[in-house]
Amino acid sequence: DAGITQSPRHKVTETGTPVTLRCHQTENHRYMYWYRQDPGHGLRLIHYSYGVKDTDKGEVSDGYSVSRSKTEDFLLTLESATSSQTSVYFCASTPRGDSGNTIYFGEGSWLTVV
Amino acid sequence: SQELEQSPQSLIVQEGKNLTINCTSSKTLYGLYWYKQKYGEGLIFLMMLQKGGEEKSHEKITAKLDEKKQQSSLHITASQPSHAGIYLCGADYNQGGKLIFGQGTELSVKP
Numbered sequence: 126d127a128g129i130t131q132s133p134r135h136k137v138t139e140t141g142t143p144v145t146l147r148c149h150q151t152e153n154h155r156y157m158y159w160y161r162q163d164p165g166h167g168l169r170l171i172h173y174s175y176g177v178k179d180t181d182k183g184e185v186s187d188g189y190s191v192s193r194s195k196t197e198d199f200l201l202t203l204e205s206a207t208s209s210q211t212s213v214y215f216c217a218s219t220p221r222g223d224s225g226n227t228i229y230f231g232e233g234s235w236l237t238v239v
Numbered sequence: 240s241q242e243l244e245q246s247p248q249s250l251i252v253q254e255g256k257n258l259t260i261n262c263t264s265s266k267t268l269y270g271l272y273w274y275k276q277k278y279g280e281g282l283i284f285l286m287m288l289q290k291g292g293e294e295k296s297h298e299k300i301t302a303k304l305d306e307k308k309q310q311s312s313l314h315i316t317a318s319q320p321s322h323a324g325i326y327l328c329g330a331d332y333n334q335g336g337k338l339i340f341g342q343g344t345e346l347s348v349k350p
Contacts, residue, residue, distance in 0.1 A: 156336045168327070168340040175335060183337065215282065222335035224269040225289055232281035 128152060129231040131216050137237045144203040146234050148216030154229075157199040158183075158217040159191065162233075168215065174199055175222055206238040242266065243330045245341025252318050253349050260313045260344045262328035270331035271311045272338060273302050277324045285313075285326075318348045 128151035138144050148157060156175055160168040160183075170183030172191040180191050188210060192200045199218075203210055216231040244263045252258050262271065270289045274282040286295045288304035288311060295302050299316045315322055325345050329338035 158337065160340075165342070167342040168329075168338075170337055173335070173337060217338075219336045224331050224333050225287070226336065227284060227287060228272060228329075228336060228338065229284060230274070230282035 129216060129218055129229055131214070131231040131234045133234060134232065135235045137239060138206050140207060140238055141205050144206050144236065144238075146201045146214055146216075146236070148199045148201070148218075148231060150197055150199075150216075150218045150229075152218065152220070152229075153196060154218035154220050155196070156219045156222050157193065158228075159189075159199065159201045160215045160217065161185065161212040162215060163212050171201065171214075203236075206236075208238050210236065211238045212236060242332075243328065243339050243341045245328050245344055247344060248342065249345040249347075251347045251349065254319060255317055258315050258318055258346070260326050260328075260346075262311045262313075262330075262341050264309045264330050266309070266332065268304070268308045268311075268330055269333040271302075271304055272329040272331065273311070273313055274327045274329065275324050276327060276343075282327065315346075318346075320348045320350055322346060323348045 132147045158173040159171040162168045169185045174180045174193040190202045214234045219226045219228040272287045273285040286302045291306040291308045293304045301314045304311045325343045327343045328341045
């Protein structure tokens, strides 16, 4: 699998605090994605990036922002965490956005908002 | 997502038995990805299918995409406890690598 690492892997935070999750890839992939996984909903796209400083919203983007200042790093920020954002967050990357490319996922970040 | 339906939601099989998981799309697929997820871990890429009628195999796992490119099946032959986990299908509708996922199939293999 591609070298995708997520940090932190596990975090417990309080409601109202800001949280940043980091995704780091060593494959020089241009496209990167943040998904969240919840029971009954499968994986849903939060935000994605198609290059440095080029990002766009996904299906469930409310309450989240992202930044991509370097090819290898894609940051997901919860400006003010809420209990509904308790979830498992997965980062993914792929070299190009056209069909037929393998899409690799990180190992996930477990976030609990109390 | 209603665009992509995965069945069954859960499956318990005896070790050594064969099994099939299905993934059905409401519209034509540009590609279909299969992943496996072990409890508490990330998604492991299994296979990606693009062409109608395509079939790929890896060890005892075979995935097929139908001719109309709207349905895929994942077949495991002679299941083993190591096959246990959650299997996820992800649909590529040619939207910049963004995938729409089914809800997953939780597979348990009893020794």
